[in-house]
Amino acid sequence: MNFWEFLVWMFWIYIVISCIWIYITILIDLFRDHTMGGWGKALWVIFLVFLPLLGALIYLIARGRSMSERRVAEAQQAQQATNDYIRTVAGGGKSPTAEIESAKALLDAGTITQADFDAIKTKALQG
Structure with a gap:
């Protein structure tokens, strides 16, 4: 194996790890979404299993904005919970x-x- 073959293998390993990361992120977002029903989640999972690349791209295009809004809302809720806890422990409440x-x-x-x-x-x- 020469140097260029090694670089090609490293590139493909990077692509595979990135794809797995994206799929896991999509699945986590899918199951944390409270606005979508069970049938919708099941259809998305089937779509992601049988057509992974196409399913991931369509999911990111169709639901990417709401995906980021949910993440921001979760972060704000976690920050608020932390602040409330600190206030109660510090006696500021x-x-x-x-x-x-x-x-x-x-x-x-x-x-x-x-x-x-x-x-x-x-x-x-x-x-």
């Missing part, structure tokens, strides 16, 4: 009333002074 109530309980227990309570109350009311 407490309302001013809840902060004042917890500070009042600490004041009544003698853990903080009246000046500390007033500072917490002022901070909670300012937002």
